[in-house]
Amino acid sequence: MKKTVRVLNPQVLTEILCQMSFGGMIVYLAASGAYLRYVTPRMRPYLYFTACIMGLWSLAGTGRLFRPRYKIRMSHCFLLIIPVLIMLLPHTPIEISSYNTIGESSKLQMSSAKEENENVMPGLYKVEKKIMVSDDLFGMWYSELYMHMEEYEGYTISITGYVLKDPKVYGENEFAVARLAMTCCVADLAPAGIHCNYRGVSDLKEDTWITVEGILTLNYDDYDGHKYADPIIMVTKITPAEKVEGYVYPY
Amino acid sequence: MEIPVYVVTGSLDAGKTTFLNNIFENRKVKALVIQFEDGEEDLFSGYTGHRKLMIPRNLLDQQQEQLPGQIYEAVQNGEWDEIWVEWNGTAPFSCLLSLFWDPVFPTVCRLKKIIHIADAVKLEFLLSGMGIYLIDQISESDIAIVRNCHTKSHYQHISRLLEGVNPGLKILEMSSDSKLIKQVLRQPDEPVCSFLMEFMFFICLFLLAGIISGWEGFPLSRMVNLFFGMTLQAVPFLLIGIMLSSVIQILIPDGMLERWFPKSLVWGMAAALAGGFLLPVCDCASIPVFRSLIKKGIPLPVAVTFMMAAPVMNPVVLLSTFYAFGGNMAVVAGRAGIGAFAAVLIGLLAAAFQRKTPLLLGSGRSRLICACGCYEDSQKTKSLAGKLVLCLRHGQAEFFRVGKYLLIGILAASVFQALGNGPLDFAQYRGGLAASILLMMAAAFILSLCSSSDAVIARSISSQMPAGAVMGFLVFGPMMDIKNMLMLSSGFTKGFIVKLMLVTVTVCFFLVFLLYGIRGMSL
Helix, strand or coil: CCCCCCCCCCHHHHHHHHHHHHHHHHHHHHHEEEEEEECHHHHHHHHHHHHHHHHHHHHHHCCCCCCCCCCCCCCHHHHHHHHHHHCCCCCCCCHHHHHCCCHHHHHHCCCCCCCCCCCCCCCCCCCCEECCCCCCHHHHHHHHHHHHHHHHHEEEEEEEEEEEEECCCCCCEEEEEEEEEECCEEEHEEEEEEEECCCHHCEEEEEEEEEEEEEEEEEEEEEEEEEEEEEEEEEEEEEEEECCCCCCCCC | CEEEEEEEECCCCCCHHHHHHHHHHHCCCCCCEEECCCCCCCCCCCCCCCCCCCHHHHHHHHHHHHHHHHHHHHHHHHCCEEEEEEEEECCCCCHHHHHHHHHHHHCCCCEEEEEEEHHHHHHHHHHHHHHHHHHHHHCCCCCEEEECCCCHHHHHHHHHHHHHHHHEEEEEEEEHHHHHHHHHHHHCCCCHHHHHHHHHHHHHHHHHHHHCCCCCCCHHCCCCCCCCHHHHHHHHHHHHHHHHHHHHHHHCCCHHHHCCCCCCCCHHHHHHHHHHHCCCCCCHHHHHHHHHHHHCCCCCCHHHHHHHHHHHCCCHHHHHHHHHCCCCCCHHHHHHHHHHHHHHHHEEEEEEEECCCCCCCCCCCCCCCCCCCCHHHHCCCHHHHHHHHHHHHHHHHHHHHHHHHHHHHHHHHHHHHHCCCCCHHHHHCCCCCCHHHHHHHHHHHHHCCCCHHHHHHHCCCCCCCCCCHHHHHHHHHCCCCHHHHHHHHHCEHHHHHHHHHHHHHHHHHHHHHHHHHHHHCCC
């Protein structure tokens, strides 16, 4: 009278469901690019790794789906349910206005995104001595200018960002054209901007989006015994611009 | 009507029969008692209505397929109020469960409760010796009844041991009064039902949050963003650490690490620092690895040093520090040097303060015990494939165990940060060096940043804070913060964590203060 007994183990079933939905959410975030609102592009392979582990666990779990077990524990599954629920909460990307009082943005130093300096940076016109920074290359140019400013002195630059004013840091005729930069995750968001010198600063409204055109000038900053060559844009023209979505990932 | 079935488990001589006698002495019920062994004390049978069904061991071994029929017959042959099963510790518990999972039973009876009887004097020895079956029994039990406990501290020790195997276990002390019996017979909770209740609760919270998000000025959106940033950042690294620690725990045979590991403390410390330097793990990953090292018998000071050093001085972190500070080698060297020195000091001090008291939750002497339920296969699987599957399962259990603390830590940190005005709020402070260092260390603790990103934050406040304070932030942050503290509490006793925290704070503070305050080193 040996019969195979099929009693579903609710714990294993719930675990599988939770892992699948959490893994599914991660895959969706990674594949759609929505993860960029929370972490940097570097995290993408790790996210796929996470989804793989979730999938493997679910797969391994199917073997135990019908194994009898008396003690059923389920509350640990909330570990995966809660993030999925929180994800579903309505939320928008963090606004620049939450950061406009923090100074020192221009002191942020990043590595050059492209170490191979021989390669021509996109948007660079050597003959005309001109740099056109497109929106998705803001971070790259930001790093490049802070690392190798000597090479670009006297160039004309055109760059889009929002107006960042901070009386504690900037002088009377100064502001920064900035974007929000993420180094690791959204918790370390900070404005990254290039110093601008402009007579009509008082006419500029904070947090408005503008395209700045001007001449790149070297400004040696002696700080704690370490000499930094910082860029300053001597602004010649300012035009209003559309708001740019997304963050900058300088490194 | 379904007849309730109660199962009493325990090793030989644990006192199962005595317990049964107790139960029936005070209550006049018609009960069928199924005994799977010959206990030394015969079942009390002074009352009519009890029937004893003895199932000898060899029948269970050889003719298992006949057993359900035999038991079913006995169940049908009388009007029973209750069925009691006495099960010893020498056969896998799943044997018994599969008997009751036979399709003939659900119509007539229903497994109500599993009660484990433990002899406090022998428990620890038994767990480290025969282990597997006993652990299996404990982890499936609803209630454990402890016998032979004479002092309070002994009782606490045994409770810790049992809770280590089965975290939700209800532990009672053996007595012969009716209160105990009442507690034993109380209606159990339905796990699926209570899960659904909890689920509904969270859905309600979720809807409430949806309503609140409409309020002006409430930073819910910001909280969600911060929460997800930290979760997506931490979970993959936690998984890496957990998989690594599972591999250490399962693929490396017991004793091998101990044998190969340098015997002298100096070389052990050197190995810990080298390991910390070589492993590109951040603080989320180093804690599970730390736990598995302790379980594998690595000396405590060495393991602590590894845990403290790895997130501060691994190549990824040093590289990001190098970039963040624009190639300033003094900061990189300072972070690595002070980090390493502090890690060694913390390791030595933590070990000095932690001489006798247990530090691992519920581990006792045995290194095999873990609450993950992997033990049920661990003996059978000798093949590599089987062991890899076991690694996966162990990792899964570990993830759920440690992960909940990470989740709480991230929730707390995201609320803290969302209520502030951004990560750099605290930088407005102007004060003396000591106060600044302490403030920055507190900030590092609350912000719970991943150690590969904190250098950038540190850099952006470096012009407003003294160099020493920034260094305090850089060294202390990776070693200890909200999420690390919570993750540690998943596997270690409170006493150990508190001592470790105090030692870490003191060492980091004084090292940084001495170096920067007295010698006036500049950043």
